[in-house]
Amino acid sequence: MLDIETIRSEFPALGQNVNGKPLVYLDNAATTQMPVGVLEAVRNYKERFNGNPHRGSHYLSVKATMLLEEARTKVAKFINSPSTKEVVFTKNATEALNLVAYSYGLSSIQSGDEIVICISEHHSNLVPWQRVAGLKGATLRYLYLTEEYEIDLERAKQIINEKTAVLAIAVMSNALGTIYPIEKIVDYAHNQGAVVVIDGAQSVPHLKTDVQKLNADFFVFSGHKLFAPMGIGVLYGKESFLKDMPPFLMGGEMVEYVTEQETSFNELPHKFEAGTPNVEGAVGLGAAIDYLSEIGWEKITEHEKSLTKYALEKLSEVQYLKIIGSKNLEKRGPVISFTLEGCHPHDISTIVDMDGIALRAGHHCAQPLMNYLQLPSTSRVSFSLYNTKEEIDILVESLSKVRGWLGYES
Amino acid sequence: MLDIETIRSEFPALGQNVNGKPLVYLDNAATTQMPVGVLEAVRNYKERFNGNPHRGSHYLSVKATMLLEEARTKVAKFINSPSTKEVVFTKNATEALNLVAYSYGLSSIQSGDEIVICISEHHSNLVPWQRVAGLKGATLRYLYLTEEYEIDLERAKQIINEKTAVLAIAVMSNALGTIYPIEKIVDYAHNQGAVVVIDGAQSVPHLKTDVQKLNADFFVFSGHKLFAPMGIGVLYGKESFLKDMPPFLMGGEMVEYVTEQETSFNELPHKFEAGTPNVEGAVGLGAAIDYLSEIGWEKITEHEKSLTKYALEKLSEVQYLKIIGSKNLEKRGPVISFTLEGCHPHDISTIVDMDGIALRAGHHCAQPLMNYLQLPSTSRVSFSLYNTKEEIDILVESLSKVRGWLGYES
C-alpha cells in the first residue's frame, strides 16, 4: 500500500490552505503538482549544469546535452520505446499531435481518405485533424459512444474501414474517465491499413504504458500531467514513419547542411526538435519518471482504483448528482464527471472552492462530446496518487451543500 | 556602475568550479544563467500557485491564469507592445519564427514574390523561409555583408524592392556580433510594401527593445537567453496582422466553438496558444524582466560595452588571432567571433575548457554565413551583465597557450 502521509509530504503545493481550508486538489487531469524530487532536479540543473545542449564543447554544454539525452532514455524506457530515436521532445501533447497532423497528415493523407477519431477526443486530438481533413479533402468520421459511455466495437468496425488513413484516439477520455479497449481497436485499424495515433495524455499518469504492446504508430503525452514541469511533452513515433516524414518546425539543431537555398536535415529524433530544447523540462520529466518508478505502478493503480471506487460510491449518494461516465471500475480511470441537477458546474466550482476544493467545470476541451451528450458542461474531479479518501469525504460534504447555496430547498 | 560583486552573487551557477577552475561563462549568446530571483519565482509558482490556467474556476487555476497574464503584461511593457493581445507565448524564438512562416508566410506569400533575409541569419530565421519560398514558388534573396561585416545599405536597396513580400532579419547577429541599422532597413522595406519580421533573440538581452520604434510587424525572442527558463519564447505581432492570420497549432485553449466538423477560434493572443501553456516559464520570464528593469538598461549597456571594448583590445593582442566581425564598438554587441590560425575552434574550446572557460565553437547555426566568409567555423565569446574584465584576462591567458598545446612553436 502507498504510504500516503509520506507521499503528500513530498508535494509542497499540497500543504497549503486555500480560502482558509486545506487544499483539496482534485484537478489532476488538468495538471498535477510537483514532488520535491522534481523541483530539486530542475533547480539543481539550473544551478549546476545549465547550458545550451548540442554543438557545445564546453563543460556545461556537454552536461546539458547528456542530461537531455539521459531524460530521453528515461522516457524511452518508461513507455517501452525500442529506441531513443523514436522519442521526440515537444512543448506539450498538443504540439506533438500537431506535429503528427502537419508532418505525417499533410504529407500522407489524400483526398477521399477518412480520418477516424472518437467523439470524446480532446480538442487537441480533434481540431488538427479537422484541419488536415479540410486541407486534403479527406473526411473526418467519429466513433460514437453507447449509453454506458463505451465504444461499441461492432459499430466501430463499420466506421473504421479500408478508407481509414488515420485513427486518432485517446486511451482514456479526460471528460468521461472511460478507458477504451485500445488494443483491440488498434489491431482492427491496423488490419484495415490505418495509421494509429494514440493520445496518452490522460492514461500515462495512471496506467503503465507500453507503446510496443499498444502497437502505437504515434503516441503522445504531456509532462505537466505527470508531475513534471510545464513546457515539456513527448511524441513517440515508429522510426519507420518518423524517418520519412518531413520536418515540422525548422531552425537550429534540426539541420545537417544548410546552404543559401537548400537544407538537409539531422538524424532522428533531432530532425523534429528545432531551436533550443527545454532541457530543464526534460530533466524534470526524467525526475518525475524516476519518482513514479520508485513507487511502482502496482501501488499507484491500487490506490487510485480504491479512490475511484470510493468516490463513485460516495458521489452516487449525493442527491441530484448524476455521474457522466461508466460506473464499471474496470473500464475507467480516476477521472469522474458529474452534473448536479439545477446547478451550473461553474457555480459548483465556485462554491466548493470556498472549502478549498479544486475541481474543474466546463466542456473539458471536448465540445463535440458535450454536444453529443446534450450537456453544456459538467463538473469533473480527477485523482492522483496523492489524494485520499478523506478528501473525497470533504468533497461530498461540500457538494451536498451546493444546492442550498443556489437557493434550492434541499 | 554595476555592482558586479552583488550581481554575480545572485547567480548560483556562476559560483561553481569547472575542471577545478572557477567557471568563466562566456557562452551567453547560446543561453544565460538564471538569477536567484528567477529561480525563486519559478519555485514559488510551483509550490503555491500551480494550476492549469484558463477554463478554471478554482483558486489555483485562477492564480495560474493571473500570473500568466501578468507575465504577458510585463513582456508587453518590456518591448513596448501597445497591447497584450499582440504578445503570444511560444516555446522559443524558433517556434515563433515558424509560427510567422507557417501562418503568415504560407497564407500571404505568392508565387513570384521575394523573401529577403540577411546572409548572417540564424538557421531559425532562414530554414523556415527557405521552406515557404519552396512551397509557394517565391524566391529567397540575401543581403550580403561588406568587408567590415556590415550591411551595405545601397546594395540592400537593390535587393529589397517592390517584389519583396517579407524581410526577415536579426537586429544583432549571433555569429558576428554586428548590430545592423535595423530602423533604416525596416523603413525602406516598409516603403517597398514588405512585411518585416525581426529576430530579437540576440538583441533583447543587450539593448532596450521598442517594437513600436522599430516598427516591427513581427518580433521574436527567447526567454533562455534573457535569464529566464528554457521552454518560453515570445512572438510579438501587430494586431492588424495577427487578427487575420490562420492559427498555427490547434487544440485546447485556442478555440471558441468546436463542432464535429468545424471550429471557430478564440481571440488574440489565445488563438495562437494551443495546449497548456508553460506558465512557470512565463512567470520566470516575468521575473527576469523585473530583474533587468531593476538594474536598468543604462548600467547594463555601459558595463557590456566596456567589456566588449576591453575584450576587443585584449584579443587583438593575442598572436595569430583574427576577429571575425566589426571592430567598431558602435556597430556591435558583446558577442565576439574569432579564429586562431592553425587551430580548429573545437580544439580551442576543449583546451580553454580545462581552464574553466565556456566558449562556443562551430558554425553558430549560420552555415550560409560561414560559407560566405569561407570559414568552416569560428570560436565565439559572448558577454552578459555578470561577466568581468578579470574573466577576459583569464580567457586571453588561456587562449595564448592554445597553439602550444596543439604543437606549434609559439
Place this chain on the structure above:
Amino acid sequence: MSLSSLYTELILEHSRNCENKRNLECATCTKRGYNPSCGDDITIELMMEEGKVIDAAFSGDGCAISQASTSMMIDLIKGRTSEEVQKLVQIFLGMIKKEIEKEEDLDLLEEAIAFQNISNMPARVKCAVLAWHTLIQAIEELNPQS
C-alpha cells in the same frame, strides 16, 4: 468575497427568471455571446424601434451569475435609447473594473449594482460581463457609424 454576498437572493431570483429568458418573436437584432473559457453561451434578442429598445430577451446556457446578470441587464435596458444603453453598459463595465467613483452613476444600474464586487472573484468576472459585452456588440452593429 463570501458565497452569501455572491449568491444573494436577488441574484438567485434573476438567475431563474423565466420571464426574460424566452424567444422574441419579432426581434430586430440577435447576437450570440460565448465565453470559450467557461462555456457560458447566451443569445440576446432586441426589438428596436426608432432607436429605442421596445423589448429584449435572452436564451442560452450559463451559470447563475451570467444568467442573473443578463436578466438584470434586460430589465434595465427596456425602453432606453441606444445611447442610453451604451452609457449604461459603460457604467456597468466601469463598475466591474472599479473605475466608477460617483454613487449616482452606480445608482443608474439599478439591480445590476449587485455585481459591484465581482472583481473580488476573478474567476466570475467574465460570467458577469458576458451579456453586457454582447449587448454592446449588438448595438454597435445596429449603429455602425457611432
Place this chain on the structure above:
Amino acid sequence: MSLSSLYTELILEHSRNCENKRNLECATCTKRGYNPSCGDDITIELMMEEGKVIDAAFSGDGCAISQASTSMMIDLIKGRTSEEVQKLVQIFLGMIKKEIEKEEDLDLLEEAIAFQNISNMPARVKCAVLAWHTLIQAIEELNPQS
C-alpha cells in the same frame, strides 16, 4: 582526461598529416561524413580492387581529433579486405564504448588505439568516430548484400 593525454605528439602529427589528406585520382568510392553538431566535414575516398583497399585518402575540415583519427584509420585500412575493414571499424567503435576486453583486439587498431580513452571527453567522441562511421557506410554501399 588531461590535455596532454589528448593532444599527444602522435595525434598532433597525424592531425597535420598531408600524406593521407589528398584527392585520390582513381577513387572507386567516395563518401562524405558530417557532424552537424560541431561542423567536422570530411570526405573519404577509397580505391578498391577485388575487394581490397588499394589506396585511401581524405579531404575536408575538422578539428585535430577528427583529422588525426581519419589519418590513422587510412593508414590502418590500406591493403585490407572489406571484411577486415569492417571488423576493424567494429573494434574501434567498441573500444570507444569501452566494450572491447581483449588486449589483442585493441592491438589490431595499431596507432588508432590512441583514442582509447576519448570517452572521458564526451564532447570529442563524435570527432573521433566520424571517419569510421563514414567508412563503414562507404563499405556497406559497396557491398549492399553484406
